[in-house]
Amino acid sequence: MIKIKLVCATGVSSNLLVDVLKRKAAEKKVDCEISSxxxxxxxxxxxxxxxxxxxxQYGYKLDEVQALADGKCAVVTLKEYEYSSIEADKIVDKAVEAYNAFKK
Structure with missing residues (x-):
């Protein structure tokens, strides 16, 4: 099971997207746990x-977060246009791709 955590500045906006991501992951049969x-x-x-x-809104901290996450987990950022329920299936794909690349 892949543990995916969506991180934003306060956790409020990402919390709204989590339910949609869970549905898309289930449709794609991705075994994952998604939270914010x-x-x-x-x-x-x-x-x-x-x-x-x-x-x-938190992507500007990418370098800092990658340093903190080094060897512990994969880190990806979303662009403004990707951060919506319309793009949820692509967000799931992006997270799974990052996980697979990290595990290699």
Missing amino acids: SSSMNITDAVNSSDVLVLGP
Whole structure:
């Protein structure tokens, strides 16, 4: 099971997207657990996830988060246009691809 954590500045906007991501993952038959977190809990998110998906409002911290996550989990960022329920299937794909690349 892939543990995917969607991280944004406060955790509020990512929380809205989590339900849609769960439905899309189920449709794609991806065995995963998807949750959200605020950036204030980034250390816990790194330690409890296989993939961190950073919302666009937190993407500017990519280098810092990648350094923190080094060897612990994969990290991807979303662009503004990707951060919506319309793009949910692509977000799931992006997280799975990052996980597979990380596990190699």
